[in-house]
Amino acid sequence: MPAFDPSPMELLFWNALALIAAACFFAPVFRRLGLGTILGYLAAGLAVQLAFSGSFSEHPEELLHFAEFGVVLFLFVIGLELRPTTLWAMRSDIFGLGTAQMLVCGGLLAIPALLLGLPVAAAAIIGLGLALSSTALVMQTLDERRQRASLYGRKSFSILLFQDLAIVPLLLLVAFLAPTGESLDLGQSLVQLAIALAAIAILVIVGKYLLDPLFHLLARSGMQEIMTASALGVVIGAALLMDVAGMSYAMGAFIAGVMLAESAYRHEVEANIEPFRGLFLGLFFMAVGLSLDLGAVTANWALILAAVPVAMTLKGLALYGVARLFKIDRNASIQVALALPQHGEFGFVLFAAAATAGLLGDELSSTLIAIVTLSMAVSPLVARLEPLFLTQSAPRNLEESFDDAKGRTLVIGFGRFGQVVSQPLFADGVEVTILDNDADRVLDAKRFGFRVHFGDGRRRDVLRAASAAEADLIVVCVDDPESADRIVALVKAEFAQAKLYVRSYDRRHSIRLSQADVDYSVRETFESALRLAEKVLLALGTSEEKVTHTIADIRERDLDRLRQQAEGGLQSGLDRLHVAPVRPEPLNTTE
Numbered sequence: 001m002p003a004f005d006p007s008p009m010e011l012l013f014w015n016a017l018a019l020i021a022a023a024c025f026f027a028p029v030f031r032r033l034g035l036g037t038i039l040g041y042l043a044a045g046l047a048v049q050l051a052f053s054g055s056f057s058e059h060p061e062e063l064l065h066f067a068e069f070g071v072v073l074f075l076f077v078i079g080l081e082l083r084p085t086t087l088w089a090m091r092s093d094i095f096g097l098g099t100a101q102m103l104v105c106g107g108l109l110a111i112p113a114l115l116l117g118l119p120v121a122a123a124a125i126i127g128l129g130l131a132l133s134s135t136a137l138v139m140q141t142l143d144e145r146r147q148r149a150s151l152y153g154r155k156s157f158s159i160l161l162f163q164d165l166a167i168v169p170l171l172l173l174v175a176f177l178a179p180t181g182e183s184l185d186l187g188q189s190l191v192q193l194a195i196a197l198a199a200i201a202i203l204v205i206v207g208k209y210l211l212d213p214l215f216h217l218l219a220r221s222g223m224q225e226i227m228t229a230s231a232l233g234v235v236i237g238a239a240l241l242m243d244v245a246g247m248s249y250a251m252g253a254f255i256a257g258v259m260l261a262e263s264a265y266r267h268e269v270e271a272n273i274e275p276f277r278g279l280f281l282g283l284f285f286m287a288v289g290l291s292l293d294l295g296a297v298t299a300n301w302a303l304i305l306a307a308v309p310v311a312m313t314l315k316g317l318a319l320y321g322v323a324r325l326f327k328i329d330r331n332a333s334i335q336v337a338l339a340l341p342q343h344g345e346f347g348f349v350l351f352a353a354a355a356t357a358g359l360l361g362d363e364l365s366s367t368l369i370a371i372v373t374l375s376m377a378v379s380p381l382v383a384r385l386e387p388l389f390l391t392q393s394a395p396r397n398l399e400e401s402f403d404d405a406k407g408r409t410l411v412i413g414f415g416r417f418g419q420v421v422s423q424p425l426f427a428d429g430v431e432v433t434i435l436d437n438d439a440d441r442v443l444d445a446k447r448f449g450f451r452v453h454f455g456d457g458r459r460r461d462v463l464r465a466a467s468a469a470e471a472d473l474i475v476v477c478v479d480d481p482e483s484a485d486r487i488v489a490l491v492k493a494e495f496a497q498a499k500l501y502v503r504s505y506d507r508r509h510s511i512r513l514s515q516a517d518v519d520y521s522v523r524e525t526f527e528s529a530l531r532l533a534e535k536v537l538l539a540l541g542t543s544e545e546k547v548t549h550t551i552a553d554i555r556e557r558d559l560d561r562l563r564q565q566a567e568g569g570l571q572s573g574l575d576r577l578h579v580a581p582v583r584p585e586p587l588n589t590t591e
């Protein structure tokens with residue numbers, strides 16, 4: 001059997017296949033285990049490195065630099081979702097909270113380096129480099145948990161954005177402190193800063209005045225591939241401009257995204273970029289695992305194993321202290337501290353530059369890069385410690401009076417669903433008492449002229465105070481099925497005189513409500529979906545009479561299926577579903 005001796009091109013394909021296979025195995029498994037896809041990608045990269053015994057690539061760091069395009073695309077997509085006005089409103093968090101985080105974390109993390117006998121200049125670079133967090137990892141985690149818009153998500157993003165802005169000053173600081181005689185004087189530093197500001201100004205002007213007309217012109221061609229290519233071209237061009245100016249690629253992409261946030265083509269551009277973003281971001285995390293210097297880890301394993309938890313703990317404590325200093329509540333401060341304790345991908349760039357400038361030795365630089373990589377690997381596990389530190393927030397209470405709760409119809413829950421339900425009732429002159437246990441929502445409703453009573457509909461005393469005993473009809477519009485079930489049970493036991501109409505979450509919930517003998521329930525998406533289907537059929541040319549008949553038949557079939565499922569389980573009633581187009585049967589002329 002001939003020896004396996006692939007050509008360079010064949011080896012490239014084998015490498016690509018190995019990464020894809022590892023990603024397809026580890027990412028779903030780690031997500032299923034609740035550890036997150038990021039840790040899965042890191043494990044995939046490490047597994048490929050171990051499987052190929054270091055022969056995967058002579059220069060795995062080149063793959064890491066290539067894969068950084070995923071971070072660039074990620075920041076571009078984030079920018080698309082932030083209007084300039086929103087970004088301006090965040091300025092105090094970006095430059096206040098962000099600056100404080102860098103200085104406090106950098107100073108605290110420099111202390112261990114000083115205690116180990118390193119020079120002040122080297123310790124300062126180490127401290128500031130370890131103060132950086134991973135934008136890609138944190139934002140991806142926030143997206144997976146759908147918490148980017150939360151308080152701690154917004155504060156974390158502000159800190160990360162300032163860290164990206166700080167790359168240029170940090171690299172200038174490395175050059176200034178370098179003992180090799182290549183340090184920049186003040187004049188050169190000011191010139192470099194002026195070039196960076198000019199590049200940002202150019203990007204803002206181009207984004208504001210040229211990008212929209214460009215996309216309009218390309219859209220008229222009707223060629224989807226050209227729109228995709230142009231979107232990628234904008235990202236790459238902005239990233240290169242920032243790189244020429246000495247800033248990070250990601251910052252250029254982010255600014256380009258912000259400039260397109262108000263464009264009419266924003267959604268089109270985002271849809272075109274999204275597949276590339278996910279692919280390259282996964283490749284980036286695999287490249288981190290692949291480029292981990294196992295030799296440096298082996299040679300300095302004791303130092304690394306001690307440094308990673310110590311550095312992350314110090315950084316977490318500093319983050320918590322800074323967040324509390326800026327009057328962020330305790331729970332959100334803890335979440336920020338547990339989200340950002342890892343060290344970031346830009347630490348690779350900073351420590352490599354410091355080694356080139358002679359501030360750090362090559363072995364120390366490799367050890368620091370290993371510390372950064374391992375901190376990123378364990379970060380998803382650190383985030384899972386949240387429940388151990390978070391305290392249950394005391395619900396915000398309002399002094400409530402139910403003196404004006406005289407309506408014979410009681411609506412419980414005034415979210416999006418409850419607000420729509422109340423509109424026809426008000427229009428028909430029905431006196432309605434509305435109850436909601438979200439204090440902020442109650443206050444917001446008051447600003448729009450609604451009288452919403454604050455109270456928990458799961459409590460007997462609250463329902464009594466809201467005149468549930470005199471109500472003819474109670475409408476349950478809460479979005480949590482368990483809460484709805486508790487309210488239904490309470491009303492059935494204590495206020496049986498009232499008819500009970502309930503918002504259902506899904507089929508299982510509808511079956512439970514049917515078994516609880518409510519007067520009427522509707523799945524929150526069922527009727528709106530039928531209404532949309534009705535419009536689609538009409539648009540396709542189906543007669544109005546046939547559409548009405550079809551929709552009525554679907555309602556009847558669904559109700560019949562629900563009855564069968566209530567008696568025989570969720571697999572019952574499958575024959576009531578249409579699984580293929582219904583075609584009229586031809587007449588049999590032989591009989």
